[in-house]
């Protein structure tokens with residue numbers, strides 16, 4: 429298939445480009461400044477040049493805390509930009525893949541969220557992404573929306589890199605590293621999201637899917653795995669969210685069940701611990 433990946437300099441987009449190429453697709457990447465999804469003209473020019481059958485949108489304004497004070501930019505990229513892309517994809521008869529987030533939920537549910545659960549985002553980022561979902565559905569019938577969460581990979585800023593950096597600093601000073609232990613979710617490896625996405629694009633089973641690695645843990649649990657794997661001699665201390673106030677509130681429960689993928693018998697997302705081991709193996713090869 430001829431695939432256009434938008435946002436291919438980002439954490440997910442860069443792996444999507446590599447994984448799609450490795451599975452034999454004809455793949456073109458586009459990112460700012462060559463494309464701006466907030467401009468219809470810019471999207472149309474790119475589509476006219478590439479003539480894709482499938483557009484995978486990995487572009488977004490992902491700075492969750494910054495979105496609280498830059499609402500206009502958050503909605504311009506995550507909502508209106510996604511909507512413009514959907515309209516252009518529809519006009520050009522392309523399939524559109526779009527990514528959303530666990531932050532469309534408020535985190536108050538007991539147990540994992542399924543696709544049909546009511547949404548109630550508590551941050552500007554979450555609100556902008558939810559509006560993006562609505563506009564994608566309205567603009568392009570042949571679209572997939574994958575809600576992903578707690579993403580990490582080889583590129584971009586993510587929790588794995590942050591914890592390694594902090595742990596090394598704290599190990600030198602002898603101070604304990606405190607990590608929140610009352611927010612639960614599932615660390616999700618970019619490469620697994622790519623594999624699941626590429627598995628789905630040819631199926632025609634358009635719609636909304638939760639797409640995270642299996643299992644669940646707290647940020648503290650994940651940090652312990654990261655520090656142990658990196659053999660950093662730092663003392664780890666669990667703490668509460670209230671000890672780490674952030675500009676954007678985060679849901680306490682971010683656990684997503686890949687319910688729709690499982691109903692189709694197409695869920696290939698491994699357990700998060702297995703995925704993290706695979707990530708470490710891949711890192712070790714470099």
Ligand SMILES: NC(=O)c1ccc[n+]([C@@H]2O[C@H](COP(=O)([O-])OP(=O)(O)OC[C@H]3O[C@@H](n4cnc5c(N)ncnc54)[C@H](OP(=O)(O)O)[C@@H]3O)[C@@H](O)[C@H]2O)c1
Pocket residue numbers: 434435436437438439440441459460463464465466485486487488489490505509527528529530557576577578579580584
């Ligand atoms: N990271 C997570 O933990 C997480 C969790 C749940 C869902 N998601 C979703 O997963 C998707 C991928 O996230 P990610 O973490 O890989 O994102 P990322 O690393 O921030 O990459 C996003 C890319 O989009 C580009 N971009 C921003 N505005 C654009 C515009 N107007 N037009 C074209 N490109 C633009 C960015 O360029 P600049 O860097 O120059 O701005 C960047 O290269 C997003 O939809 C995100 O909402 C992420």
